[in-house]
Amino acid sequence: MLSFYRAFVMVFVLFAGRVSDLGAQSREDVARERGDYLSWLETATNSPLAAVARQPLGAGVRLGPPDADIPLRDVAEHTIEMRGGALLLKTPSGRQPVSRGRPVKVGGYTLYLAASARGPVVTVFGKPSEKKPPGYYEYDPAVVFIGPLLPAKNPQRLRVLAADGVEVEATEAGSIVISLGALTRLRVMRIPSAGGEESELEIFFRDESNSQGTYPAGRFVSLIPLPDGQYRLDFNRARNPFCAYSAVYPCPAPWRGNSISAPVRAGERYAGGGLQAPPVLEVK
């Protein structure tokens, strides 16, 4: 029975990519993606590196004074609440409607409201942070895998925390099997993107490098569909949840079973939490 299981798994295991098309092109794509993402982390008004506070809207959120839900230096009292389905910001000079995903200036801070499965969440961003992004391991072609996605037998809709700490309605897309340390089955969830038609196949995984150069709680990596019906799993694209950049974000709980019994020293590093900061690699 055991040998049958092994034989079954071997048929569907993703093999490490040594195919020619996985080489230079993939490396270039990863370098470009890293460059875009680093630029966003370093400059965007809603970069998680600049986040200073975050709270579910609930019945309303007071900002500003020292006794407010979110105290903000040199900011008079402001309140955000939901009225008749609309989000309203009450300022000392009146009320103004605000929308999800749009920046709202309050003193020297910028607020964003995000939709989550449990209602709107307010995040406050300060000035661009002096924190530096943690950087990446050098590209490693040995951690690129190609193979099939095994569909889930009874796919469920589940609420999970996405990388940005927002609770979303995800669906079980299936699993993939890789040989890294040992044969490991990794659960794959489809996480919706803004816009309705788009989504990402995501894996939140832990490995032996956690707390040893990578974020202790685990990292996300996207499963990329290929034109021939196969999928590419490239751990060089592994990235931190936003809680790695700022403690204001909740951390996703590790997904059951998604533990790799080998160190994955690829993708994004971690330089916080009292760990020794690893050297930051330049993105070319």
Added chain:
Amino acid sequence: MLALLLQGAVALTAVASPEGTWRAVLDLAGGPLPFALQIGRPAGGGGWFGQLCNGEKCQAFSKVGVEGNSVTLEIADYAATMTAKLRGDSLAGSYRNVGSNGPRTIPFRAARGRPPVTPAPRNLVGRWDATFFQDLGTSPRVFEFRDGPYGIQGTLISSTSDYGPFSGTASADSFAIGYFDGSFVYLITGKMKGDTLRGIFHAGLRTQTPWQAVRSSGAPHLKAPTEITFADTSQPFRFRFPDLQGRVIGSDDPRFKGKVVLVDIFGTWCPTCHEGTPELIRLYNRYRGRGLEIVGLAFEVSGDSAVDGPLVRRYRDKFRIPFPLLLAGSSDVEAIEGALPQLRGAGAFPTIVFLGRDGRVRRVHAGFHGLAAGAQHQRQVREFEVEIEKLLAENSVNSKR
């Protein structure tokens, strides 16, 4: 020698210019999404301009920048930018817009020349009932393929709207058609085997949904647009919002009393609404004299009248809309249902609410099938006319508001 050098200089100057027509693609994970680019400069000099085209439908870039061999094409409505390096007869770069989770980047490349025109295979032309296979079940769609001036063209239709005009390439048994407007990134690839089509619907860089389609039998395959949003019909429909001059106009305004009213829930950000507005204007001009009124309720991205007012004013002027447009709030589903609590399941843009002369809801039509939807569009137009004729014929003497 000097002549040769001069010739070389002229040639180099010509090659360094992005002016002209380009056949472009976005390189999605599942294959290339084809579209066309046109970049130009006024004959007398001046700023660059350009547009991106899907078949005959083109839209202008808000700004085109050329500096050395770098080309930047901006689409301000969607906070999107395409940047590329010009090398000889090719452009290579990326399309990018930014959301709350970071940049959304898709590789982009182009070569000089017009996109190839490949006719639609005869046995592909027509209407197909498609089934999309998603993680938790199936969902109906309709494909319509035709042979147009740009070769194979078509559209994808859901229960509430069409996805825009697609164009692309085809061979005897396979096709790839795309639609990219600066925000929506859609590609349909498929193969024909016998009487069945099978393929993938690609959205954005990586989302892929398998589908299968059979030739339409004529029986309804999609959910009717009138079975998506429901309304409280026990009382007259109520709304009350400021117009573009700041005057508050409500459903009890004298201009609506005893009239048949179409309430158009729209947004200037919504491409399908841009398709629907000319049809509403046509209906207004045709039936106004017999007692039809139309009012547009704009649900905008910001919900802030200072921001939304100029956008809606520009929309009114662009289409020369003769009926009032009111600033109703932000476009979140919760905001719409908060502003119009008599509706349930609102969320499709546009949604057209038909009111009888007594002010009560008689029909709610979610979405709008644009010209690209062909027969579906024509059928919808006829249904609107029949409904309006029926409501106009109702006895206005007994109407109460």
